[in-house]
Amino acid sequence: MRFSLLLIVMLFAQSTYGQSATSSEPATGDTAKNIVAAPATESATSGETVATLVIKDARFCTGVENREPVEVADQFSSEITRLYFWSAVENSGSETTISHVWYFGGQEQARVALPIKPSRYRTWSSRLIPPGSVGSWKVQVVDSGGNVLLERSCEVK
Numbered sequence: 489m490r491f492s493l494l495l496i497v498m499l500f501a502q503s504t505y506g507q508s509a510t511s512s513e514p515a516t517g518d519t520a521k522n523i524v525a526a527p528a529t530e531s532a533t534s535g536e537t538v539a540t541l542v543i544k545d546a547r548f549c550t551g552v553e554n555r556e557p558v559e560v561a562d563q564f565s566s567e568i569t570r571l572y573f574w575s576a577v578e579n580s581g582s583e584t585t586i587s588h589v590w591y592f593g594g595q596e597q598a599r600v601a602l603p604i605k606p607s608r609y610r611t612w613s614s615r616l617i618p619p620g621s622v623g624s625w626k627v628q629v630v631d632s633g634g635n636v637l638l639e640r641s642c643e644v645k
Contacts, residue, residue, distance in 0.1 A: 540579070540580045540581050541577060541578070541579055541581075541584070541586065541604065541631055541637060542577070542578040542579075542580075543575060543576070543577055543629055543637050543638045544576040544577065544578055544608070545574075545575070545576040546573070546574065546575045546576070546627075546629060546638050546640055547560045547573070547574050547640070548560065548561065548562060548564070548571060548572070548573055548574075548625075548627070548640065548642040549561070549571075549572045549573075549574055550564070550568065550570070550571070550572065551570075551572060552572055552574055552612050555610045556574075556610075557572065557574040557612075561642070562641070562642045562643065563642065563643045563644075563645060564642060564643070564644050564645070565644075565645065566620075566621075566622050566644055566645060568617050568644060569616065569617055570614050570615065570616055570617060571614065571615050571617050571625065571642075571644070572612050572613070572614045573588050573590070573612060573613055573614070573627040573640070574610065574611075574612040575588070575602075575610070575611055575612065575629055575638075576608065576609070576610050577604050577608070577609050577610075577611065578607075578608045578609075579604045579605065579606050579607065579608075579609065580606070581606065582606065583603065583604070583605045583606065584603075584604050584631070584632050585601050585602060585603055585604060585631075585632050586601075586602050586604055586611075586629055586630065586631055586632070586637070587599050587600060587601050587602065587629070587630045588600045588602065588612075588613040588627050588628075588629060589627065589628040589629075589630055590613070590615050590625070590626075590627055591625065591626040591627070591628070592621060592623065592624070592625050592626075593623055593624065597615065598613075598615060600613035613627075617644060621644060622644050622645060623643070623644060624641055624642075624643055625641065625642050625643070625644060626639060626640070626641045626642075627639070627640055627641075
C-alpha cells in the first residue's frame, strides 16, 4: 500500500512540476547514461530534502532547435561566432539552480545560472566567440553549492 501511494505521489509530482516556460524544458528521454549525481541530503533543522541532480547528457554545439543540440562537436572552426553548451538534467529533489561556467585559456569568461525544477530538463547557455578566440574552451556544470558536477572541453581551431 505504501509503495502504491508513493508511486502515485511521484507520478503526480512529475506531471504537475514537469513543465516550464523558460529555456529549461523537460527532457523527453535519456540520451546518455548517468554522468554524475550530487547526493540528496537532509537538513538537520527542517528535515527538508535537498535536490539530487544527475547530468544525463552535456554537449557543445552550434545551436539548439526544439530543445535539442544542433551540430554537436568537440572541435569547431575559428569562423564560429557563437558556441552553445546544452545539458540534460534530472532533478529528483526541489527546485534548484545549476550554473554553466565558461572558461577560455584557463580564465573564467562567464557564469550563467539556470533554474532546474523537479523532473528532467534540458537547458543551455551560449557565448559569443570573439574573432581570434582560437584555443581550448571549457564549461563546468556547477550546482548551487559550488560542486562541479561535470566538466567538458572543446577546441576552436
